[in-house]
Amino acid sequence: MTPRFDAIGLVVSDMAASVAFYRRLGIAFPAGAADEPHVEAQLPGSVRLLLDTEATIRSFHADWRPPTGGGSRSGLALRCDSPAEVDSVYAEMVDAGHHGELKPWDAFWGQRYATLHDPDGNGVDLFAPLPAAE
Incomplete structure (x- = not known):
């Protein structure tokens, strides 16, 4: 068995703002995505972009905290x-x-x-x- 690259996941603090940003760049999220705790968009080449709210991540990883220290995540x-x-x-x-x-x-x-x-x-x-x- 060989793992294969399938998705890029980002943790977001504001789903609506993130969906709007990526839609403006041409990434098609489904209708209603801005109100969901987890959304996925199919990208070219069979890769998906996954967005999860911080609350979603904390629902299964209670100690999760956003990275600190400057620079992009x-x-x-x-x-x-x-x-x-x-x-x-x-x-x-x-x-x-x-x-x-x-x-x-x-x-x-x-x-x-x-x-x-x-x-x-x-x-x-x-x-x-x-x-x-x-």
Whole structure:
């Protein structure tokens, strides 16, 4: 038996805010998800994004506490279709009131790259390959 990668799970403090954030990034959660203690969205490639409220986690792990010490709790990376889309998605999210951690820039590893924070401080990277230098 070999375990296989199936899902990314995030613990959220405000389900409605988190669902709204990820929906704005194009992740389709079911209707009514904002009011649930646990939700799942199917991502491309058979991977799921799971969101659980802090109360849900504490219901089976009474001693659980959110991480402390600064920095993001975890992170996701979302590929955009073009460098221009990185810029436009970043601007849309920041204009909607979300925290922009790192403005879009041309990274030395060949990507247009930017970082947002979701409502719980998790990093969400936006990236797209840069056109090949001629």
